[in-house]
Amino acid sequence: MSALAPPLIAWYRENARDLPWRRDGFGAWGILVSEFMLQQTPVARVIPHLEAWLSRWPDAAALAAAAPGDAVAQWANLGYPRRALWLHRAAVQVRDRHDGVVPRDVDALLALSGIGDYTARAVAVFAYGDRHPVVDTNTRRVLARVLEGRAQPGPPAKEDLVRMEGVLPEDRADAAIVNAAAMELGATVCTARSPRCDACPLAEICRWRAEGFPASPDLRRRQARYEGSDRHARGAVLGILRGAAPDDVDLAALLAEWPDARQRDRAIDSLVADGLVEVVADRARLPR
DNA sequence: GAACCGTGGCG
DNA sequence: TCGCCAAGGTT
The missing domain is CATH 1.10.340.30 (Hypothetical protein; domain 2)
Structure with missing residues (x-):
């Protein structure tokens, strides 16, 4: 068994949040x-x-x-x-x-x-208790720090599943807990911005900590600005249609005050292409 | 593999 | 104020 599993399991039993989907019989x-x-x-x-x-x-x-x-x-x-x-x-x-x-x-x-x-x-x-590696952004960050000594993980890759597999115990129930614990640790302790290493069950075996918390070259791409973006226009269109649902909305009146008419039309077209909006005659609505 | 896809809270 | 971040997935 990996050296990570026992402290993760013990920590999770004491510190896991009480979340709805963790209740027995949630289904x-x-x-x-x-x-x-x-x-x-x-x-x-x-x-x-x-x-x-x-x-x-x-x-x-x-x-x-x-x-x-x-x-x-x-x-x-x-x-x-x-x-x-x-x-x-x-x-x-x-x-x-x-x-x-x-x-x-x-x-x-x-x-x-x-x-x-x-x-x-x-x-x-x-849901079923089977044994597989479950890798989300929290897990990737925890493993990058503890095992590789990096401040932030690289981009998601298939290799992540292999790495997590190497951390899991053989026992299915224990493996499930380790999967949940790695995610929980990343969400609540080993966070992206201000990790609380004093509360971390892996502090003593953490390579990132042992090496003095080196900054890793940040390969993450910056998230595009939302204000004024196509996504913003899509969100505004859909927000109006959600508010009107189940009624439809006159297409000409839809977001008439949006500053860029070209962008507005592009948003509507892309929403239709995605199946999120239907246009019938001169009216728009959520799909039926 | 890169680009794209919402929305809101927080430091 | 503004950039970062959030249990990803599809094309």
């Missing part, structure tokens, strides 16, 4: 929905939306029976609304391919819309 569907919502959206903002979502659509078949636009509207301001559409498509696929039961097999999960390496393994591990 594979709830965990799947939570993982979709947690893709790039902070935990605190997800929790109330998750509970509302599951109250409305308690299983995959329920969501699959709804209109995709209902999912987009219910998604509200969680961001990246394509995820709502993908989650709806995944629900339809679960209904049609798996009799409404969220699959357990990683390849079957990977074949669902909006599910990649992280989400597929997270569901298999946290």
Whole structure:
């Protein structure tokens, strides 16, 4: 067993946050929905939306029976609304391919819309207790620091899964805890900006700390400015349509005051191309 | 592999 | 104020 596993397991048992999707019996569907919502959206903002979502659509078949636009509207301001559409498509696929039961097999999960390496393994591990490496941005940062002595991880790579596999204990239940613990440690202690090494169970074996916290060359690309961007225009258009749903909106009135008409039209076109918006005659609406 | 895709909180 | 960051995935 890796030297990381025992202290991670002990620390997690004492310090894990009490999050809804960690409660016994939360269910594979709830965990799947939570993982979709947690893709790039902070935990605190997800929790109330998750509970509302599951109250409305308690299983995959329920969501699959709804209109995709209902999912987009219910998604509200969680961001990246394509995820709502993908989650709806995944629900339809679960209904049609798996009799409404969220699959357990990683390849079957990977074949669902909006599910990649992280989400597929997270569901298999946290919903079903199977043994796979689960690697998110927190885990990558923890491993980069502890094992490589780097302040920040490199870009995501398949190699990350191999590295995490090398950290996991053989026992499935222990492996699941180590996966969760690495994520939890990165989220609450080994954070990106101001790590609290005094509270870290891996401090004594951390290479980054041993080497004096060297700054690593920062290869991360800067996030593009949001104000005035195409994403901003898309967000504004969709926000209006969410507010009007289930009614439609006159296309000419839609975002009439947006400063750049070319950009506004490009936003609408791209939303239509993504399936997030429908235009019928001279009116726009969320998809039915 | 790079570019693109929302939204809000925090230092 | 402003840049960084957040349980990623698709094209």
